[in-house]
Amino acid sequence: MQAKALTIAQMKEAEARSNELGVSYAQLMENAGSACTAKIKELFPKLSTSSVVILCGKGNNGGDGLVIARKLENSAADITCIFCCGEPGTELSQKVYQQAAAISSIQFLDAKKEPMLCHFCLNQADLIIDCIFGTGFHGEVQGSAQPMIGTANKADAVRIAVDIPSGMNGDDGSCSISVFRADHTLALGALKPAHLLEDTQSVCGKIHTLDIGMPSEALEDSSSVKLLKWENLPALLPKRDPNANKGDFGKLLILAGRSGMGGAAMMATLSALRCGCGLTTLAAASSVINACFPHLMEAVTLSLAETKDGAVSSESLTLLSEHLSSSTAAVIGCGLGHDEHTEKLVRSLVKETQTPLVIDADGINCLAGDINIVQTAKAPIILTPHPKEFSRICGKSVAEIEADREQAASQFAQQYSVHLVLKGHATVIALPDGTVYQNTTGNAGMAKGGSGDVLAGMIGSFLAQGIASEKAACLAVCLHGACGDRCAQRLSEYGILARDLIQEIPLLLRELEQNR
Known part of the structure; x- marks a missing residue:
């Protein structure tokens, strides 16, 4: 049972461990973009005649979106990247922006400077890909990202979120009033706790876990919850x-x-x-x-x-x-x-x-x-x-209990030396030794x-x-x-x-x- 759910902190640990084991942060971003592109092509086979809009944040989540744009360049009719929080601000996202900007067929727009054109592109899109915020988001969506998410949610398009829908916290599933409502969510490397909560299913849509090349040792060292799957x-x-x-x-x-x-x-x-x-x-x-x-x-x-x-x-x-x-x-x-x-x-x-x-x-x-x-x-x-x-x-x-089912079940199982099956959506199985399955x-x-x-x-x-x-x-x-x-x-x-x-x-x- 190797598949696991990772909290935000555990995912950061897994990324750092991957870097130590020779898979750099840059390579992980490239792998994530490749895995997302392959899954997007599978989920949306009409790309060649479709208009694609990618909503990008200024961090590494936006960098994932820019890699996807570059890799979709020969597959979609047209691609537009909308910067919802300004231009890329991290070293990695700036690097992949330079690579994507070298492709003349990709259009780049700034939501703050060109809001009307951005809204027009979203309303005309066949596929909208959300790469604004990462799993650590909390609070309320502010600034130019808020109206972009609102228009995206109303558009007659297929909506795909990368890792976690923007406006949702990856650990507890709490959502901003303005949260991207996805038809599909592509979980990078491992599921996050929010993916397994019953209340988040209407926001995440169908969830797909993608292998982004993280060494198994990195995932093993960082995870506390093991996932039970049919296989x-x-x-x-x-x-x-x-x-x-x-x-x-x-x-x-x-x-x-x-x-x-x-x-x-x-x-x-x-x-x-x-x-x-x-x-x-x-x-x-x-x-x-x-x-x-x-x-x-x-x-x-x-x-x-x-x-x-x-x-x-x-x-x-x-x-x-x-x-x-x-x-x-x-x-x-x-x-x-x-x-x-x-x-x-x-x-x-x-x-x-x-x-x-x-x-x-x-x-x-x-x-x-x-x-x-x-x-x-x-x-x-x-x-x-x-x-x-x-x-x-x-x-x-x-x-x-429902606020943290895994913790509540695990604490009880260890205290009373029993195996506990806490029923419900994503049933939790907690063992006396602290092992937890979902x-x-x-x-x-x-x-x-x-x-x-x-x-x-x-x-x-x-x-x-x-x-x-x-x-x-x-x-x-x-x-x-x-x-x-x-x-x-x-x-x-x-x-x-x-x-x-x-x-x-x-x-x-x-x-x-x-x-x-």
Whole structure:
């Protein structure tokens, strides 16, 4: 999993490290221009008959734009570079300006001196490329850049931002009132944290990460967040022994479901079965078992005593403990409900069992009053909260969590020695050793009831098969999102149901097996 997200400071470190390793700042700018040009040609194949406007700042981001102008010179019908903040002001940008200025077919305009002509060119453009500000921008767009961005956003043109849309901060995604609204964003070298925030997607458009020739050592030394991508997954999926039997692929116990929440129990069970677990047992309130049994032909069921309110009774603790002792992993919490009975069950099982646990939904809520219990656990624990559930156990507001999801998740995982899967856009997986992953698959169509139950079952299934907690969580989260993406292509984001994700699991697993 080599792809990573870099903060502004980390990117500067990576550039400096690249320079030390022999790839100069000038070469990085040249590489960035070449990579952007190639991607622009791919995204906009009608260049030969198109008018291109490149909005340039006075720093090195503007220098990237000038390199792009030079390299597009023989491909576009006409190219105009608009200096939005005055002429280039850094040594590198001045050098590439001299090179571009030597090409007579490229027109250069100053937004402050020639505003009307600049607005005219923008309104006539077929393609507008944004290279005004870099990732470190903060505050409000001022001066001549502001009206240029405004006109660009209204123009009937394809808009492409280089590295980050101008007016957006690369770390926290905060935006100026005047921010360039891109159809595509070309992330240079690595994604930035802002690229992964849900609120920035409407500004960034489709994001493409470009290789600009930075040595892998420079990226490794500078990064703290690793990105999970579909291409990472074949290496995480073990090859199944052709001589194995069902007992070799694990025994998963799922404690889930109360009256009225049988769907959660059923989806967790079905997704676990689809992920290859040898034996899967659903333990639930008797009324839930009676409702689910006809639909779970491949699963074993364990009917538990229930309270008058339809929840699992704490009287089932001994029976559950016995079954847990013979299981290789367990999932606790999907649709379980939260009362004094389930709270007693969950807390007792966490303290007593030596079986690896995935704790989701109401299982997490049952721990919220005394989260320190997880520190006494005898077995590995994976917690899978959404932000509101996480708020209940970490003591931070949802707003505080969302402001820095990676930091909040990592801090908690290290403090309590658990693996934490913080669900949401760009799901975060934080490990006890401080390692943090961010998922890149999935879409807004998955924000529906049952999606988390499917994920819990998937993680539990891989964990039961003997896959280590880190890999089980990463594999399940990324595969889960990929299932959502495939469903969106077939059904639309509006039409996706949680059950649809389960149907995609074996199809995508087959692709992973073929690409291993």
